[in-house]
Amino acid sequence: MKFAVQINSSPYAGAAGEMGYQFILAALASGHSVLQIFFYFDGIYHGLAAQLPPDDERQFLRRWSQLSQQHGIDLVICISAAQRRGLLSLEESRRQNRIDQDLAPGFRISGLGQLVEATINADRFIVFPGA
């Protein structure tokens, strides 16, 4: 079965990241595929490049990037939710005369059309809610 997943809480203010990640691992282990993870609401904070938690804590960025690299899962950050919160793609960042690259490797910023497509292409669309 093909799954798509929506993550709606930030790494440290809700459980959507943890629950979504565990769900995806379980789905993959059961032979299912996961097409896309769509980060929305405060879930967009998962895409911040400069997250540096202590080594003995869970590493969300490493988790997502492994899912992306090893299983080809598309990591999509919603552009309107992201820009509202100050997470810009490099292109937008330059347009705003900023120099930072805030978006972590492996993620891409796109629109809600990607969410609509995921609901169509996936057999199941699973939402992990915010706090």
Added chain:
Amino acid sequence: MRHPPHGSIHVQEQLDIILTLAAFDRAVSLLFLDESVFQLFRGQSAEQYDHKETLAIFDALALYDVDDLWVEAESLIEKGLVSEQLTLPVKTISRARVSQFMSGFDVILGG
């Protein structure tokens, strides 16, 4: 829908999803549960908080053919409201029937 209006950006961003789905010609129904019944409450204003008037966006949803609106009867009662206090025509559904109602949809985007 589960969130009240104006407590956060939540409802506004939820409306963005709804409008995008409608723009892609997906059939959308809305079900208001818990405090979200206040989203359609007549006479609300967010002006003093400099917050977007989400009620105006709800009013415009019919233009996008999003007009299948449902309110859970118990949520209305618990919040002391009657459907006549809402700005849009809604259908009511009892709590006992909600899960059966939801099973009739292909995709459920929890609020």
